[in-house]
Amino acid sequence: MKIVLVAEYRDGKLLGSVNELIAFAGKMAADSVMFLVGSESALPAYEGKLYLGDVGVCGEFNPEVHKALLLDVIAREQPDMIVFSHSSYGWDLAPRVAYALKAAQVSELVDVVDGALVVPVCNGKLRRNVQVKTGKTVVTLQAGAFGLAEAPTGTPAVEKITTVSAGRLEFGGYEAAEQGGVDLTKAEVIVSAGRGVGKPENVAMIAALAKALKGEYGASRPVVDSGWAEHKRQVGTTGQSVAPKLYVACGISGAIQHLAGMKKSEFIVAINTDKDAPIGEVADVLVVADLKQFVPLLTEKIQAL
Numbered sequence: 001m002k003i004v005l006v007a008e009y010r011d012g013k014l015l016g017s018v019n020e021l022i023a024f025a026g027k028m029a030a031d032s033v034m035f036l037v038g039s040e041s042a043l044p045a046y047e048g049k050l051y052l053g054d055v056g057v058c059g060e061f062n063p064e065v066h067k068a069l070l071l072d073v074i075a076r077e078q079p080d081m082i083v084f085s086h087s088s089y090g091w092d093l094a095p096r097v098a099y100a101l102k103a104a105q106v107s108e109l110v111d112v113v114d115g116a117l118v119v120p121v122c123n124g125k126l127r128r129n130v131q132v133k134t135g136k137t138v139v140t141l142q143a144g145a146f147g148l149a150e151a152p153t154g155t156p157a158v159e160k161i162t163t164v165s166a167g168r169l170e171f172g173g174y175e176a177a178e179q180g181g182v183d184l185t186k187a188e189v190i191v192s193a194g195r196g197v198g199k200p201e202n203v204a205m206i207a208a209l210a211k212a213l214k215g216e217y218g219a220s221r222p223v224v225d226s227g228w229a230e231h232k233r234q235v236g237t238t239g240q241s242v243a244p245k246l247y248v249a250c251g252i253s254g255a256i257q258h259l260a261g262m263k264k265s266e267f268i269v270a271i272n273t274d275k276d277a278p279i280g281e282v283a284d285v286l287v288v289a290d291l292k293q294f295v296p297l298l299t300e301k302i303q304a305l
């Protein structure tokens with residue numbers, strides 16, 4: 001199998017998600033080449049051919065120009081699969097490329113099992129195994145689903161590419177999301193509330209524990225979607241990515257989208273009634289308890305210190 005990995009460059013930097021693309025190629029035991037609109041001063045560690053468009057000429061985000069460049073690489077390489085990250089860049093570019101190739105697109109891949117592409121359905125509660133019938137397939141990878149035990153090494157063999165396509169869009173720049181008074185990325189301690197808190201009033205006990213530990217409180221997506229916490233407190237792929245010294249996950253199952261935002265935390269404590277909850281796989285300590293009893297007791301003990 002031959003695949004093209006589409007790396008990303010944002011705000012003057014190569015994105016770390018390139019390592020997930022490389023991990024995916026490894027898992028597929030595929031021959032790969034890489035595509036990047038970026039700069040020679042920030043190349044990925046990669047053992048293979050890298051088609052490099054100049055970001056200074058093509059722009060960081062110009063889907064029509066990037067599509068023209070990528071289609072040219074695809075015509076040369078004739079890959080079976082074109083692989084994007086499931087990011088705003090991938091969401092925009094992947095369907096344009098799939099449509100141009102009349103290829104199937106499978107979005108948000110989390111695994112590959114016996115050749116079937118595995119994607120989440122029903123908000124991540126179920127998984128669907130997909131078999132593709134077209135010759136070429138375009139996929140996007142869920143953040144955090146494919147990882148390497150060690151950082152990749154190597155120097156790519158760069159081939160510069162250009163296009164005459166100017167596109168009809170002009171990149172206007174990035175706008176930082178409003179942070180408000182909370183910046184979870186700077187907190188050394190985060191205590192997060194999951195759906196296991198049961199009702200909005202119980203978020204207060206999570207906030208109280210966070211305060212006792214001199215930290216901030218965060219939340220999983222269902223808690224935010226229910227309006228029990230503000231979006232700026234959401235941890236995960238569609239929220240904040242955090243790496244505090246201590247992360248306490250209260251009533252959080254450990255869905256891949258949540259783990260992607262917190263698994264780099266130095267020390268993880270999970271409080272869950274289910275001893276088999278997936279959060280246990282990343283937790284340093286798993287407390288099997290009802291958070292409604294355990295969290296207030298823990299807060300009291302810490303306050304008494």
Ligand SMILES: Cc1cc2nc3c(=O)[nH]c(=O)nc-3n(C[C@H](O)[C@H](O)[C@H](O)COP(=O)(O)OP(=O)(O)OC[C@H]3O[C@@H](n4cnc5c(N)ncnc54)[C@H](O)[C@@H]3O)c2cc1C
Nearest residue numbers: 124194195196220221236237238251252253255272273291
């Ligand atoms: C495109 C996409 C993006 C997403 N982005 C995010 C994201 O950024 N962040 C995010 O968090 N999710 C995200 N999700 C949702 C994600 O798939 C999960 O649905 C979500 O993380 C589950 O949240 P949870 O763990 O709080 O709830 P659940 O999965 O319902 O888990 C609740 C947990 O609480 C435990 N529990 C229940 N009662 C108690 C109790 N009394 N005491 C202790 N434990 C108890 C249960 O055993 C269970 O493990 C995204 C999904 C999609 C499809």
